[in-house]
Amino acid sequence: MESESFYGVTLxxxxxxxxxxxxxxxxxxxxxxxxxxIKQISLGPDxxxxxxxxxxxxxxxxxxxxxxxxxxxxxVLKVGETRSLRPxxxxxxxxxxxxxxxxxxxxxxxxxxxxxxxxxxxxxxxEDYSDEEEDSELEFDEDAAPQTNGKSNKKK
Numbered sequence: 001m002e003s004e005s006f007y008g009v010t011l012x013x014x015x016x017x018x019x020x021x022x023x024x025x026x027x028x029x030x031x032x033x034x035x036x037x038i039k040q041i042s043l044g045p046d047x048x049x050x051x052x053x054x055x056x057x058x059x060x061x062x063x064x065x066x067x068x069x070x071x072x073x074x075x076v077l078k079v080g081e082t083r084s085l086r087p088x089x090x091x092x093x094x095x096x097x098x099x100x101x102x103x104x105x106x107x108x109x110x111x112x113x114x115x116x117x118x119x120x121x122x123x124x125x126x127e128d129y130s131d132e133e134e135d136s137e138l139e140f141d142e143d144a145a146p147q148t149n150g151k152s153n154k155k156k
Contacts, residue, residue: 007020011105011106020091036114037089041074041084043083048079053077054075057091
């Protein structure tokens with residue numbers, strides 16, 4: 001089963017940090033994957049002219065078996081130059097912290113959170129189907145005329 005939900009935060013001088021955490025899932029569910037996809041980052045109408053607003057994302061990654069924290073700017077916005085971005089950045093399987101590291105905002109970050117989960121381990125279902133397919137063979141009609149673009153090759 002898949003689930004999608006809207007995600008949106010406002011970063012400003014008063015609240016420069018926002019945290020996305022993976023929601024708690026009941027124990028009977030198995031989470032196959034989850035990710036946060038940032039679709040748009042925009043400056044608010046109250047943003048100061050001439051001021052750069054830099055949004056940084058901080059997340060953990062696995063690098064050769066060890067966890068590392070990555071901090072990288074995902075948006076640099078300025079009134080009169082760039083007021084909105086559509087980055088389409090994905091953060092799979094973990095929490096993300098967004099921080100306004102420069103500027104006073106407001107900066108709006110929005111996207112969607114996707115989760116793919118089930119009530120049980122369904123890996124064995126695929127094994128059952130693959131066994132059945134190996135037993136059956138496809139039969140072809142060797143006398144049938146080949147077709148091209150829906151038309152027969154027979155001459156009239």
